[in-house]
Amino acid sequence: MSDIAIRAENLGKQYRIGMQIERYRTLRDSIVDAAKLPARLLRGEQDSGNNTIWALDDVSFEVRKGEVLGVIGRNGAGKSTLLKILSRVTEPSAGYAEIHGRVGSLLEVGTGFHPELTGRENIALNGAILGMKRAEIERKFDEIVEFSGVSKFIDTPVKRYSSGMYLRLAFAVAAHMEPEILVVDEVLAVGDAEFQRKCLGKMSDVASQGRTVLFVSHNMSAILRLTQETIVLEKGKLVMRAPSAQAVDYYLTSGFAQTGEHYWQADEMPTDAAPFCPIALRVRNPAGQIVDTARSLEPVIVEVEYSLSAAISGLRVGIYLMSTHGEHIFTSFDTDDQSRYERYTTRPAGHYTSRCTIPADLLNEGRYIIGMNASSFRVQRYFQDEYALAFTVDAAGAPGMQWLEPRMGAIRPRLDWQVEQKDRLPAGRMDAA
């Protein structure tokens, strides 16, 4: 019995896009196509088109049994496609993969749940869909109900559940699958903070039981916490496989131009951002120059440039600061301060820049990621880009730089220490009075 759980060699998946586009057909085309129709119907071919993309391109890797592998990449990089292939939901278009053991997939919770059936009935149904035998489901039934916390409502139709209860029940069933290989896709992205914490807890239980886990997520701290190694996918290709910290760092800092500013392209803008339109995010030094490296001795200025096509009330524009380990350091909005909050309740249409200064002697050396958020509290989030710009902090002259050692932590404040001598002790005596 080999110790490989998954082996993928040159896996590729091709999709045809724009399949429904009607082209202008000539009579000759129509006649020829009609003549070929019976054969084509049987083969299930659609109109030939040159619009194909390779969602996965030449991906090869191996996962040993018991390994917990993270999979990260931008949206559209091919992560979900890879999981779908490994879960046998879809077929590869090229390449080869070998799976040793039973695969359990958590690509979405609540698959197969039917709103008319009760919680109890849905547990049985969902368990069967996920591949559990009836005996197994019965054995684990009480555990599942307990984990979900909906025991009082277990006999009401699921359509009466709140979305939170629904998610908890669905995840409870899925969490009790016992496959040799567990494949998880962003499931943890839904639900409230408490639910996410519970999911992560269960995931680490599963991982520590020695099962092989393939974990796709955008949540870098979850990746770092749960996985040992991580692969990075970019536009369908596997660009890196490394210990998770390294891979996360690469992912967060790659694709950032080394220019200290980030312009948002039109295609990055979701349609519901209007009337807010982000333009650019910049890092400047006190002299006003755009830089990609700032000195910890100097204040750092971060500015967000944007335009409003109509007035917005209650708008706040702010930044996130993150380390390249995925830790959030702080969030700060331009109307955090009470007086500014009162002054800028409504912003009329126009072109704006919101600028803030990060004080000197605050940040430790290293690379940081700035994200941007424009929203109105509990009303609408206009635009968010969590990983918009990266910059480096150079610690020359920072407190403690006379010793060349790395300091842990994101901040490195210059604290005012006082050394006080209380008493003189006679030499040789170790204990204090």
Added chain:
Amino acid sequence: MAETTLTTKPPEEVIILRPSRGWIALNLRDLWRYRELIYFLTWRDIKVRYKQTVLGAGWAVLQPLLNMIVLSVIFGSFAKMSTGGIPRPIFTFAALLPWGLFSKALSEAGRSMLSNRSMITKIYFPRLIIPLASVLGGTVDFAIQFVILIGMMFFYNFAPTPAILILPLFLFLTLATALGFGLWLSALNVLYRDINYILPFFTQLWLLITPVAYSAQDVVPPEWQLVYALNPMVGVVEGFRWALLGAQAPPIETLLVSASISIVLLVTGMYYFRRMERTFADLV
């Protein structure tokens, strides 16, 4: 690495994933392994169907009863077609049983892939289970109607003949026909969505060319009998009526032609479905 103890340790199976081309194996072993899922999906469809209705399972009986009344009036009182001495209600109702299973399979199976699309795109299981479960869901209705039919036979003091021993054969044939068509339709409907729209129309027409309310021997001229038998439901309905009610036995050629069409459709349906299965998750 800590020792992993699983409750059962099946022999390790290796699954190979690679692009498939052309016709592929039916993989009935996989289907057998997922047999419990067939039960669960069938159970789900049945439960859901009657959960919020007032009459519940009563609908299973009401529909063929109404059909029977209408057909009896049209073909009996108006057209005065012969039933070979069997009381008209039983004559028609008995034929409506296999017909009901068949027409239900046509409409349900056609939709089954689309209505289960969230499962198909997220989880692996042999996709054959979906049309299979939707056809099997009709057997519960069939069973209820069967009980009603037995009741009617008692009411009319109508005793079955020894031909009833062959009934299981025709039950199987009914199921095979329904499944064969169901598989073809469910696969085709994923690719060509308009199939489900023309289906009700075709089902209506089909009812007329199937000897539900009349007997094939009486209506169809002898030289056309074999062509007529190309409709697989002819063999099913006539055979069912013969076995259960002792009606005039259909000629053996009719039975053979109809039955072979059924089997051919079933087998080709399974292979076609399997061949198109690789595209389902991407197209549905």
